[in-house]
Amino acid sequence: MVIIAVGTLLFVIGFIGCCATVRESRCGLVTFSAVLLLVFATEVVVVVLGYIYRAKVEAVVNHSIQKVYNEYKGTNTDAPSRAIDYVQRQLHCCGIHNYSDWMNTHWFIESKNNSVPVSCCKPSISNCTGTLMRPGDLYPEGCEVLVVKKLKDIM
Structure with missing residues (x-):
C-alpha cells in the first residue's frame, strides 16, 4: 500500500513538472524542483536511518x-x-x-x-x-x- 501511495505521489510530481515545462512556468518549475529536492532529502534520511537502526x-x-x-x-x-x-x-x-x-x-x-x-x-x-x-x-x-x-x- 505504501509503495502504491509513493508511486502515485511521484507520478503527480512528475506530471506537475511536465506541465510546468510545457507552459514554461518559472514558478511551476521552481515548485517542482523544490518538491523533488524534498523527496530526495527524505530518501536520504530514510536510507541513513535504516542503516543506523539495522544494527539494533x-x-x-x-x-x-x-x-x-x-x-x-x-x-x-x-x-x-x-x-x-x-x-x-x-x-x-x-x-x-x-x-x-x-x-x-x-x-x-x-x-x-x-x-x-x-x-x-x-x-x-x-x-x-x-x-x-x-x-x-x-x-x-x-x-x-x-x-x-x-x-x-x-x-
Whole structure:
C-alpha cells in the first residue's frame, strides 16, 4: 500500500513538472524542483536511518521474542499464540534458538505433556504431535535468527 501511495505521489510530481515545462512556468518549475529536492532529502534520511537502526534489530527482536514466547497459551484466540504458530509454520522453525526453548515457557510447564506446539512439526511428518520424544519430527532451527534475517532483508 505504501509503495502504491509513493508511486502515485511521484507520478503527480512528475506530471506537475511536465506541465510546468510545457507552459514554461518559472514558478511551476521552481515548485517542482523544490518538491523533488524534498523527496530526495527524505530518501536520504530514510536510507541513513535504516542503516543506523539495522544494527539494533537483533536486540529488539531478542527482547520481543522472549516476551511473546512467555505469553504463549496454545490457543488460536490470543495474539501471541497465533503469531508464534504463524512464524514457526512460515519460517520452518521451532522455539527461540531451537525446540528445547519451549521447556522454559509457562505453556510447557503448565501443559505437562512433554511436547512443543504442533506448529513446530515438519509438514512432511504425518500425525506429528510435537512430542519431545521424537525430535526428528520437529524443525531443528530456532526462529530468532530467521526473524532477524527476514527483517534485515527488508531493511
